[in-house]
């Protein structure tokens with residue numbers, strides 16, 4: 001699917017924890033090629049919403065469509081194969097494995113298995129492994145991590161770990177990446193590299209949906225901006241409009257939403 005359809009749509013998406021409606025009937029569209037920002041006060045439901053989109057949580061109501069396909073409640077692995085992946089606010093690499101091995105762990109897209117295929121599997125596996133390695137090294141190079149390819153992932157800095165996480169996401173040839181606070185806890189020079197790479201990928205057509213508290217980041221890099229408060233969409237517009245919106249300010253100050 002391509003063309004004018006949004007890459008991701010939710011309709012009346014909800015998730016309750018007991019009596020708490022963490023995500024409360026959210027309907028929104030993410031347009032292809034955008035860097036859409038998701039903002040909102042602490043506890044607004046942003047992470048829960050991402051978890052619903054990425055398959056980490058099952059919704060208690062509503063639907064998610066990705067690339068025109070109903071993916072409601074689908075597992076993260078299946079979504080990864082369809083081209084939807086996410087990164088975490090606190091990245092979770094496999095610390096004892098090398099940076100390169102962390103990329104090679106991402107499951108390759110399955111090629112159909114046949115009987116003759118099984119006979120030649122070894123040779124094919126080696127060829128596929130080589131291809132995966134080349135692809136991984138290309139991605140590490142792009143993310144400025146090539147020199148660290150053989151370092152244990154647990155020994156690199158927090159900022160480099162964020163770059164590594166984006167690198168892992170890229171192994172799945174995604175069409176949409178959900179980024180959870182990419183700039184948080186990263187030193188300024190690595191933040192610049194990260195933003196530069198995100199923008200380069202975006203120019204190549206990759207869509208990003210980004211949770212970010214840093215309004216400066218949102219103002220500079222996100223369009224459009226969506227705000228959640230108490231599990232509901234309270235704003236959808238440009239970053240400039242977001243800054244001028246009094247209702248949004250109220251939501252942030254905790255004085256209730258209209």
Ligand SMILES: Nc1ncnc2c1ncn2[C@@H]1O[C@H](COP(=O)(O)OP(=O)(O)OP(=O)(O)O)[C@@H](O)[C@H]1O
Nearest residue numbers: 017020021022040041042043044045046047048049
């Ligand atoms: N697994 C869970 N069980 C019970 N309540 C939860 C669970 N996960 C989140 N919540 C609650 O749901 C609400 C929304 O939380 P969520 O983490 O999605 O907000 P957020 O907008 O991401 O906040 P922050 O900006 O602080 O990360 C909060 O009241 C939170 O305490």
